[in-house]
Amino acid sequence: xxIYKYPRPSVATDSVVFGFDGRELFVxxxxxxxxxxKGSWALPGGFLKPDETVEDCARRELEEETGARPEYxxxxxxxxxxxxxxxxxVLSVAFYALVRKSEFRLIAGDDAAKxxxxxxxxxxxxxxxxxxxxxxxxxxxxxxxxTRPIAFKLLDKKxxxxxxxxxxxxxxxxxxxxxxxARKMSSSGVLACEEAAPGSGRxxxxxxxxxxxxDDDSFWNL
Amino acid sequence: xxIYKYPRPSVATDSVVFGFDGRELFVxxxxxxxxxxKGSWALPGGFLKPDETVEDCARRELEEETGARPEYxxxxxxxxxxxxxxxxxVLSVAFYALVRKSEFRLIAGDDAAKxxxxxxxxxxxxxxxxxxxxxxxxxxxxxxxxTRPIAFKLLDKKxxxxxxxxxxxxxxxxxxxxxxxARKMSSSGVLACEEAAPGSGRxxxxxxxxxxxxDDDSFWNL
DNA sequence: ACAAAAGTGTTCGTTCTACACCCATGT
DNA sequence: ACATGGGTGTAGAACGAACACTTTTGT
Numbered sequence: 001x002x003i004y005k006y007p008r009p010s011v012a013t014d015s016v017v018f019g020f021d022g023r024e025l026f027v028x029x030x031x032x033x034x035x036x037x038k039g040s041w042a043l044p045g046g047f048l049k050p051d052e053t054v055e056d057c058a059r060r061e062l063e064e065e066t067g068a069r070p071e072y073x074x075x076x077x078x079x080x081x082x083x084x085x086x087x088x089x090v091l092s093v094a095f096y097a098l099v100r101k102s103e104f105r106l107i108a109g110d111d112a113a114k115x116x117x118x119x120x121x122x123x124x125x126x127x128x129x130x131x132x133x134x135x136x137x138x139x140x141x142x143x144x145x146x147t148r149p150i151a152f153k154l155l156d157k158k159x160x161x162x163x164x165x166x167x168x169x170x171x172x173x174x175x176x177x178x179x180x181x182a183r184k185m186s187s188s189g190v191l192a193c194e195e196a197a198p199g200s201g202r203x204x205x206x207x208x209x210x211x212x213x214x215d216d217d218s219f220w221n222l
Numbered sequence: 223x224x225i226y227k228y229p230r231p232s233v234a235t236d237s238v239v240f241g242f243d244g245r246e247l248f249v250x251x252x253x254x255x256x257x258x259x260k261g262s263w264a265l266p267g268g269f270l271k272p273d274e275t276v277e278d279c280a281r282r283e284l285e286e287e288t289g290a291r292p293e294y295x296x297x298x299x300x301x302x303x304x305x306x307x308x309x310x311x312v313l314s315v316a317f318y319a320l321v322r323k324s325e326f327r328l329i330a331g332d333d334a335a336k337x338x339x340x341x342x343x344x345x346x347x348x349x350x351x352x353x354x355x356x357x358x359x360x361x362x363x364x365x366x367x368x369t370r371p372i373a374f375k376l377l378d379k380k381x382x383x384x385x386x387x388x389x390x391x392x393x394x395x396x397x398x399x400x401x402x403x404a405r406k407m408s409s410s411g412v413l414a415c416e417e418a419a420p421g422s423g424r425x426x427x428x429x430x431x432x433x434x435x436x437d438d439d440s441f442w443n444l
Numbered sequence: 445a446c447a448a449a450a451g452t453g454t455t456c457g458t459t460c461t462a463c464a465c466c467c468a469t470g471t
Numbered sequence: 472a473c474a475t476g477g478g479t480g481t482a483g484a485a486c487g488a489a490c491a492c493t494t495t496t497g498t
Contacts, residue, residue, distance in 0.1 A: 001225055007272045008230040011313060050229045050311060054302040078297055078315050080276040089272060091233060093300050143369070162450070179452070180488065200451035201495030384477070401479070402461065409459095424468045424477055 009080075009089040013058040014045035014130065016094065016137035017068055019101030019117055020154040022163060025170045026101060026117040027134060029124070030065050036086050037127035043134070044068075044115070045092070058095045066115040067107035070097035072153045072220070076140045077133075084129045096137040098153035120170075145171050149190050149219060152209045158194050160204035161185070189213075231302075231311040235280040236267035236352065238316065238359035239290055241323030241339055242376040244385060247392045248323060248339040249356060251346070252287050258308050259349035265356070266290075266337070267314070280317045288337040289329035292319035294375045294442070298362045299355075306351045318359040320375035342392075367393050371412050371441060374431045380416050382426035383407070411435075 017028035029041045046061040048054060054075060062068045079092045106115045118124060123134070145151060151167045152159075165181050185191055192210045197203040213219050239250035251263045268283040270276060276297060284290045301314045328337045340346060345356070367373060373389045374381075387403050407413055412435045416428040435441050 001227065002229045004224045004226075004230070004232075006232075006269065007224045008226070009233055009270060009272075010226075010228075011231055011233065047228065048231060048302075048313075050231075051304050053304070054300055054313070075300055078276055078300060080270075080315075082273050082275070091270075091276070093302075147365070160450090177489070178450080179490090182451090184487085197451075200493065202449055202451090202497085203495070204450070382477090399462070400477080401463090404478090406460085419478075424470085424475080426477075 007089075009091045010085075011048040011054075011091050011093065012045055013048065013054055013061060013093045013095060014043040014133055015058050015062050015073065015097055016043060016134050017062065017066075017070060017097045017099055018120075018137075018141065018154065019099055020167055020170075021101050023166070025120045025154075027120055027123070028066055028068060028106075028115060029118050029126075030115045032127060040127045041118070041124045042127035043130045054093045055095075058093075062097070067104055068097075068099060069104070070099045070153075072150060073097040077136055079129060079133060081129070092133075094133050094137065096140060098150055100154065100156055102156065141171055142173070149209065149213060152190075158206040158208050160206060162204070164207070190219075229311075231313045232307075233270040233276075233313050233315065234267055235270065235276055235283060235315045235317060236265040236301075236355055237280050237284050237295065237319055238265060238356050239284065239288075239292060239319045239321060240342075240359075240363065240376065241321055242389055242392075243323050245388070247342045249342055249345070250288055250290060250328075250337060251340050251348075252337045254349060262349045263340070263346045263352075264349035265352045276315045277317075280315075284319070289326055290319070290321060291326070292321045292375075294372060295319040299358055301351060301355060303351070314355075316355050316359065318362060320372055322376065322378055324378065363393055364395070371431065371435060374412075380428040380430050382428060384426070386429070412441075
């Protein structure tokens with residue numbers, strides 16, 4: 001039992017983990033194993049422990065519930081409407097993360113019955129205010145993709161230009177001319193060319209993130 | 223007394239209020255009237271009450287401690303290092319706000335001994351991690367000024383082109399060519415020309431934010 | 445052999461940048 | 472009268488947008 005002089009809210013984190021399979025964008029959801037909303041789909045997340053930062057908490061809960069250990073994870077908004085959780089006052093710090101969907105095995109642990117990828121445009125009904133958290137994360141992603149090279153976190157180390165373009169188009173909702181897109185990317189200096197496809201035809205040239213970018217923190221933390 | 227089954231952190235808000243006097247940028251600080259850090263300077267802010275959102279809390283505390291009621295106030299980061307407050311675990315949701323410095327009277331109320339503007343490049347020693355919160359708010363401002371027309375919140379309803387330019391230069395840390403700057407602003411469509419200075423000389427042309435922009439929420443909330 | 449996907453250059457319009465002079469006001 | 476600050480236009484460079492054809496691979 002914990003006793004305080006003034007009332008305190010519970011604090012939780014929720015994470016919107018985006019994944020890409022070469023075609024579509026997905027979000028990682030869990031089926032809740034406990035009340036409230038037992039049996040419905042929700043974002044992975046949970047309550048803050050006494051000695052961790054919210055970032056620690058988001059990472060811990062993600063790993064416990066789904067096995068995911070994203071490289072890139074960032075907080076983007078606090079949801080604090082008093083009625084957002086029917087049990088008690090819960091304030092949620094929301095994060096978004098980008099992972100290579102292929103790169104880890106889904107594990108359902110803990111109080112998550114199972115973890116599962118859902119296509120962003122075929123989401124099931126969601127617990128709490130999680131639908132609006134996802135909406136909000138999408139807007140954030142659309143905003144931030146112009147500022148930092150985060151799209152690469154969704155792709156394998158080596159990727160092709162059309163794959164990269166697809167990611168940009170899905171995130172921004174616009175479409176781009178193939179040649180202009182490739183030129184702009186190439187001249188921006190963040191790409192390294194791994195293996196060129198020589199002639200012209202259906203084989204794909206492989207690119208990767210330039211090393212200078214990959215390990216320069218200023219690109220990622222602004 | 224409040225009793226919970228699991229430990230909970232205290233949740234507070236802290237606000238970085240920027241002001242502009244025609245020359246320099248300022249931040250609104252209070253002198254703490256209570257321990258810890260009694261007598262030193264700090265950001266206005268305080269603890270979340272049971273039935274308010276973090277936005278409500280930030281507004282309430284700002285008004286109580288300084289009298290400020292900013293039009294534009296937005297959360298930007300959660301600071302959650304367990305040791306950031308010596309008393310107990312306090313998690314802080316940080317906000318930044320922009321006000322017309324001329325437009326309100328400073329009032330010191332509550333547990334603030336007094337409220338006062340400090341120039342951004344002559345800040346006193348600050349309580350807690352408030353120095354780094356301010357640093358972080360500045361970076362945020364630098365980032366967001368390219369996306370939304372928030373600079374106008376620092377200026378009077380009517381303002382001159384050189385004043386507007388000064389705000390941009392202070393926030394971004396760059397300087398711009400007068401003519402290019404004026405052209406870009408004029409052609410961006412967010413300005414309305416109030417009174418043109420006819421000839422050319424030292425009288426200033428007055429501008430204001432275009433009405434369409436002023437009351438179109440999409441410009442402000444993205 | 446046909447359909448689907450990937451590679452490749454050029455032109456044109458727009459935007460950005462750099463730059464110099466004149467006038468009005470206050471001291 | 473002089474210093475300060477504000478107004479104004481143009482030319483060249485960089486950037487962004489639009490556009491068609493050829494090759495390869497899989498069916």
